[in-house]
Amino acid sequence: MLSGLANGGIYxxxxxxxxMIYQATHHVxxxxxxxxxxxxxxxxxxxxxxxxxxxxxxxxxxFSFMAGVxxxxxxxxxxxxxxxxxxxGVFIGLLLILNxxxxxxxxxxxxxxxxxxxxxxxxGSKYMSSHEVGMIVVTLTVLILVFIFFRFTPLGLAxxxxxxxxxxxRLVGIRVGWMxxxxxxxxGAIGAVAGMMAAPIVYLDPNMMSGILLxxxxxxxxxxxxxxxxxxxxxxxxxxxxxxxxxYVVGTELKLSVALAIIVGVLVFxxxxxxxxxLVARV
Amino acid sequence: MAYAGLSLxxxxxxxxxxxxxxACILPFAVGGYRTSQFSQVLIYAIAVLGxxxxxxxxxxxxxxxxxxxxxxxxxxxxLLDKTAVPYWATVPIAGxxxxxxxxxxxxxxxxxxxxxxxxxxxxxxVATPQILKFKGFDHWTGGxxxxxxxxxxxxxxxxxxxxRWTYYFCLIWTIALFILARNLLGGRTGRAIIAIRDxxxxxxxxxxxxxxxxxxTFGVSAMxxxxxxxxxxxxxxxxSPDSFPxxxxxxxxxxxxxxxxxxxxxxxxxxxxxxxxxxxxDQISKAAPDAIFGMFLIGLMYLMPRGLIGVFDLIGVxxxxxxxxxxxx
Numbered sequence: 346m347l348s349g350l351a352n353g354g355i356y357x358x359x360x361x362x363x364x365m366i367y368q369a370t371h372h373v374x375x376x377x378x379x380x381x382x383x384x385x386x387x388x389x390x391x392x393x394x395x396x397x398x399x400x401x402x403x404x405x406x407x408f409s410f411m412a413g414v415x416x417x418x419x420x421x422x423x424x425x426x427x428x429x430x431x432x433x434g435v436f437i438g439l440l441l442i443l444n445x446x447x448x449x450x451x452x453x454x455x456x457x458x459x460x461x462x463x464x465x466x467x468x469g470s471k472y473m474s475s476h477e478v479g480m481i482v483v484t485l486t487v488l489i490l491v492f493i494f495f496r497f498t499p500l501g502l503a504x505x506x507x508x509x510x511x512x513x514x515r516l517v518g519i520r521v522g523w524m525x526x527x528x529x530x531x532x533g534a535i536g537a538v539a540g541m542m543a544a545p546i547v548y549l550d551p552n553m554m555s556g557i558l559l560x561x562x563x564x565x566x567x568x569x570x571x572x573x574x575x576x577x578x579x580x581x582x583x584x585x586x587x588x589x590x591x592x593y594v595v596g597t598e599l600k601l602s603v604a605l606a607i608i609v610g611v612l613v614f615x616x617x618x619x620x621x622x623x624l625v626a627r628v
Numbered sequence: 629m630a631y632a633g634l635s636l637x638x639x640x641x642x643x644x645x646x647x648x649x650x651a652c653i654l655p656f657a658v659g660g661y662r663t664s665q666f667s668q669v670l671i672y673a674i675a676v677l678g679x680x681x682x683x684x685x686x687x688x689x690x691x692x693x694x695x696x697x698x699x700x701x702x703x704x705x706x707l708l709d710k711t712a713v714p715y716w717a718t719v720p721i722a723g724x725x726x727x728x729x730x731x732x733x734x735x736x737x738x739x740x741x742x743x744x745x746x747x748x749x750x751x752x753x754v755a756t757p758q759i760l761k762f763k764g765f766d767h768w769t770g771g772x773x774x775x776x777x778x779x780x781x782x783x784x785x786x787x788x789x790x791x792r793w794t795y796y797f798c799l800i801w802t803i804a805l806f807i808l809a810r811n812l813l814g815g816r817t818g819r820a821i822i823a824i825r826d827x828x829x830x831x832x833x834x835x836x837x838x839x840x841x842x843x844x845t846f847g848v849s850a851m852x853x854x855x856x857x858x859x860x861x862x863x864x865x866x867x868s869p870d871s872f873p874x875x876x877x878x879x880x881x882x883x884x885x886x887x888x889x890x891x892x893x894x895x896x897x898x899x900x901x902x903x904x905x906x907x908x909x910d911q912i913s914k915a916a917p918d919a920i921f922g923m924f925l926i927g928l929m930y931l932m933p934r935g936l937i938g939v940f941d942l943i944g945v946x947x948x949x950x951x952x953x954x955x956x957x
Contacts, residue, residue: 373743373746373747423930424929427929429689429742429746430683430687430742431933433742433746434881434885434925434926434928435926435929437691437922438922438924438929440922441878441919441922441925442918442919442922445917445918445919445922446919448918449916449919555754555874559751559754559755562751601754601758602758602759604754605751605752605754605755608747608748609736609748609751612744
């Protein structure tokens with residue numbers, strides 16, 4: 346149950362990354378999981394080359410941030426106002442390219458990824474390993490940092506403004522385009538944290554994130570895709586639910602179907618999510 | 629002008645007849661392996677056409693067609709494995725089951741717009757292999773091992789080996805389904821389907837039952853994909869949960885976009901592309917086909933959203949214009 350909470354931390358990070366991009370641009374980034382996967386490979390390559398773990402961690406965050414910004418500026422910007430199908434096509438294309446690039450460069454063999462936390466059980470508790478506790482701590486730290494960033498810094502305020510009302514923001518001198526790019530960068534960095542935290546558990550291979558991405562989606566939808574805190578909470582909740590269902594209801598083989606059921610269930614019964622504002626479309 | 633129109637129509641029929649003739653001779657011109665590759669092309673063409681009807685004409689984005697392909701394939705496999713139903717009868721049954729499944733999935737999907745539908749269908753595609761592996765269905769699905777089938781033999785003592793007969797069997801289905809799609813989309817129903825894509829509110833105001841049409845289109849699209857899956861199961865004579873990964877659905881999307889998502893004949897170009905690209909690209913690297921698919925997807929979205937068939941259309945329009953101005957002089 347508690348290890349479900351640890352997985353939930355990963356889903357919460359992915360959900361948060363998705364919501365960041367959704368809020369700013371109203372796009373759902375299908376390539377989010379592959380971006381995180383690629384970042385994790387970069388971290389692996391650095392650790393393999395002899396970097397200490399936390400140095401590699403920091404450098405990976407910087408790299409993921411820059412990669413996110415670059416992807417927004419180069420690939421997503423030209424289709425910003427295009428029909429939904431075009432955007433979905435571009436994201437799926439991105440997903441394919443990142444996936445195959447990772448396979449190409451790092452090969453498809455499954456790699457193990459080191460955990461920064463000691464491998465012993467946590468203070469003799471038989472329910473959680475140290476890595477799981479570390480995961481929860483790291484995710485919570487990320488969530489708090491993101492919260493502080495958005496709530497208390499001028500840049501965070503500008504980004505929120507740009508997402509909420511691009512036209513007025515532009516009038517008061519906010520560079521809306523760059524704010525969107527920063528949003529992508531942040532989402533890339535948060536995703537990278539999720540990837541690096543997940544990798545010791547699911548092992549490193551180019552397809553490691555497909556399930557996690559799905560749970561992230563489910564979490565984001567459950568919490569409300571317009572509400573970052575709801576999404577993070579939703580992510581934790583999905584992790585919890587997944588573990589309970591996996592252990593008691595459907596068995597581990599059908600775990601992914603839980604995500605499917607959550608997604609369809611939320612979309613059918615409460616499309617705004619548990620904490621999201623109900624949106625009314627204007628005709 | 630009437631004359632020009634007539635000659636164009638004749639030109640078109642001659643073209644179609646020529647393509648059909650080539651398609652009929654093909655199995656005798658190439659080897660057994662190539663023949664089954666071309667059967668696969670026909671099967672992909674049906675599946676891509678199904679996606680075109682749904683996404684291109686009706687505007688509902690689906691990333692989960694692989695799930696219906698899987699349902700169709702498993703229907704055929706289970707029927708052949710557990711019952712005495714002849715193989716040719718399993719294909720329409722698979723179609724009907726997928727029609728129902730698609731209609732039922734399309735019903736709640738009505739609430740999803742654009743991205744949300746893409747999301748829900750993607751979740752469906754990701755979950756499919758897991759559901760197929762479910763222990764409770766083992767008795768029917770054979771679990772992870774899958775089901776082995778006997779390849780169909782030619783009827784009436786026709787002098788055709790299995791590869792060739794499977795090819796002709798697929799060809800018959802392809803022709804029938806393409807004519808059906810043409811008639812469906814060319815008439816009143818097709819106009820309603822397209823109107824829903826272009827302006828749902830206006831379509832509703834004109835008296836189109838948008839909810840019914842949208843879920844029916846979903847069902848028809850699933851039917852096409854399911855029939856393709858059933859034929860695919862007959863062709864490969866084997867089904868297993870891992871034959872229907874999420875990348876299968878993405879493959880269909882790539883085929884759709886490459887051929888031209890708002891077209892019927894474009895499905896063939898898309899099918900040729902997704903069948904033969906991996907063949908050539910595999911020589912570079914195992915990862916190359918996906919990379920090429922991805923680049924084509926992004927590149928086409930930027931440069932020619934109407935796909936290759938759109939380019940051919942443009943060339944045709946230009947030629948016609950040139951011919952017309954010449955006659956004016």
